Amino acid sequence: MDIRKGLAIERERHGRDSGELRRLLNSLECKQDAYTKSMILHSITRCVYLLESEASGCTNDDVTLVGSMLDDKDNSVKIQALNTLKAFSGIRKFRLKIQEHSIKVLELISTIWDSELHIAGLRLLNNFPLPDFVHPQLRRVMPALMEILQSDYILAQVQAIRLLSSLAQKNDLLYDILNCQVHCNFLNLFQSTQPGSLLFEVLVFAERLSEGRSSPHYRAVKWHYNKQSLHEALFGDDSRLADRLLALVIHPEEDVQIQACKVIVSLQCPQDAGIRPSCPPSHSCFNNGE
Template sequence: MKVSDVITTKNVVTVATAAGAVYLVAKTVMAGIKSPPYNPEPLPLARLAVEHQTPNMPVRDSGELRGLLLSLNPRLDVFAKKMILHGITRCVYLLDTEAIACTYEDITLVASFLDDQDMGIKSQALNALKAFSGIRKFKISIQELVPQILEIITNLWDNDVHIAGLRLLNGLQLPAETHPLLKKLMPSLMEILQLGSPVAQVQVLRFLSMLAQKEDLLYDIMNCQVCAEFMNFFQPSQPGNLLVAMLVLVERLSEGHLTPHYQSVNWQYNELSLHEVLFGEDSRLSDRLLSLIIHPEEKVQIQSLKVIYKLQLSEGMEITAVSETDSSLSSFVFGSIGNTTVAESRLSEC
């Protein structure tokens, strides 16, 4: 066989292509070795879905969400129910077109699993309803479930149920007719705050901060009994997001109880009420706030300064610790408040 028979045009192209591929692979590997470690930030599910869509291509209905809803049946075993409800949640977030095409009967079907005896199924149903609540046309029908959700959260002691239920409630408008029930259940919500997991605590703080803006619920929050160690929530060692959520609640309570409407009533508080612990004569709140203005997390610093500022401006209320410190600290505190325009905008992202 002649050499010319072996070295044909086709063979040369094949060898060159293979060599090129090897070179590219080797180059990629070397680049990976030399480059710094890749630490990607987590992508929201919705953004992840958008980034994987082909440009200018219509989104086709995969039928996955409809199939999951059709397969959801109370006669299934516990594991199957959990997996299907989890799949429904995922699809609602990722498949906008299919989620919008769902019906109110689908919402009713998912909500029916709130009555299941298994806690895991309850929490998965709550997660699925949270996903559906992001679709405008389902908001009202899901809001009608608020009394049932409140009863579930306060009657059952399960961390996942607390977190899922409170996350759902924090994204809903609470109808005025639910306020009497909220007054009744306020001590149970305060119990979750004091004894729940850190994640549940953050969620219940956000919920209470929303309720504190309702005039007819403010006293019921203020008069809730709290434990003697409640001020430990203001320790700098607490997680930053928990501190911020707690400070936002204090700010809302301070604003609310200083309104003319609230001040016009001579409210009577229990000895260990939230009001007495935070705003009473023997409160140690001022000391704790001053310790938080040097917290390593900027959001905690800003929110603590905001609370100090609100309390300092309040008629008849002083922060004793501020007045006892030297002028340089006072100048730092209130000078910082005067220059927090940018920080205020960042805080709104909390």
Template sequence: MKYLDMVTPKNVVTAATAAGTVYLVAKTIMAGIKSPPYNPKPLPLARLAIEHQAPNVTVGDSGELRGLLLSLNPSLDDYAKKMIFHGITRCVYLLDNEATACTCDDIVLVASFLDDEDMGIKIQALNALKAFAGILKFKIKIQEFVPQILEMIANFWDNDMHIAGLRLLNGLQLPVQTHSLLKKLLPSLMDILQLGSPVAKVQVLKFLSTLAQKEDLLYDIMNCQVHADFLTLFQPYHPGNLLFEMLVFVERLSEGRLTPHYQSVNWQYNELSLHEVLFGEDSRLSDRLLSLIIHPEEEVQIQACRVILKLQLSDGTEIAAAGETGSRLSSFLFDSVGNITVAESTLMSEC
């Protein structure tokens, strides 16, 4: 067949189409090579759920949370229990209507797994209770389990357990009838403060700051035995949030010991008690506080100044270091040209 015989309208269209296809494919490949890689930002589960909702439409009951609660059974294997608890916690945070529709019986069911032999399941149960505690009507019911949660924190040396349990307790009101138990467990709480992980220390400090405001617990906290190196907790190299909570705790103790009720009794303290380490004649607390005034985080600076001022304004109590702290603080805060640190200027503006 001659070449000219092959040049028909049909063959020309076919060839042109093929050539065009090859060109487009090549162009697409080159564009892909030259373009930057596609890196989508992670989409949080909560945001994903919201974006898939039609506007102005009330979300119905999916039944997911109810189904998870019904499937929760002690006979399940540990992995299944953990996955169900993870789902329950997620649903309580994301599905407000379904979480609010739960009952106190559901809270009792979840709390029953605090007795599980597996530590991971105990922690998951605490996390689920923490989620439910965000709903007002369940707070009182969950408070019934405070003694058990306290015993767990004291009896198991596990950082995740301490963190989960203390986070839950920090969101609850402590019933008065638990105060006698708390007095017995204070040494364990002090051990967590001195030996636990940084996150556990932050949580236990928040808890102790709350307890320090209870008149019938203050002396027991003050007289609690601590390690000789307790003041290393004030070293500037610690995380800022840990230092801040430590300073808040000291401020609460200082305020409590200056109340008429506390000063009306001649309290006796052990040699290595928290009171002697912080407020005793040989305490080096003032040195630690002065070192924190120049901390990089302003929140820590301000709180350190608050504690120093509280000690100075003690009006002749047994804080022997207050006078020394006052003169050293004045020379430290004001340089030769009368400049003031950020923390001190902030405090003056608040007064």
């Protein structure tokens, strides 16, 4: 297979269509066992990345065929289909078609506890802007996203926090995120012992939440949060977030240090200049409990 791929790439380099990608897509239409389908999808993914002109010559029907594999009973087939859709999402003309599968992907992520599936699904969702029509589904799966964030699988956690950070910038989803229930040890995500890649993303998330809740649009409403909510864990009167942030200011990784400082600034200087025109140097807004 690798030799054939090499020959296909060589033919494309000389301006000739190898036909390899089309052959694989045609074989996917035939009845295959789960292992064979997984291998075909894996090969299609590689071809999409390596055979650019052939991939661009594919059609929406090809993407739909790959998307239909998300309904397969075998998780390995689902995972490979998600990877293939992500590969196709790098081609602009297929993005709208792939967005049609967003709700299905969210359903898979929220109903199947499989770290590899979570990683593949979240990577796909993070690869393009989610359309507004999926927001109701996003509200329903928010608890699942928060559970993935608090799991022990670093790659899945990083992908989950990236998606949540993006969603935190949506006015109509911010409250749903802040009121989402979290574990009592949620602030462990801010411990200096966490991998730097995860710490950085968690800090970006905290900064966006802080900025969002301080915006005039959000402050115009009196929100109520449950006691175990993300809001209370981060911004409640009893939150220990300030202590965690101060410890991260001396973190060995510079990007973590800088991002921790950004969160501190966002907490001390609310974005709503109309309500708080200045930030008194002697006053800390870490635990203002809004």
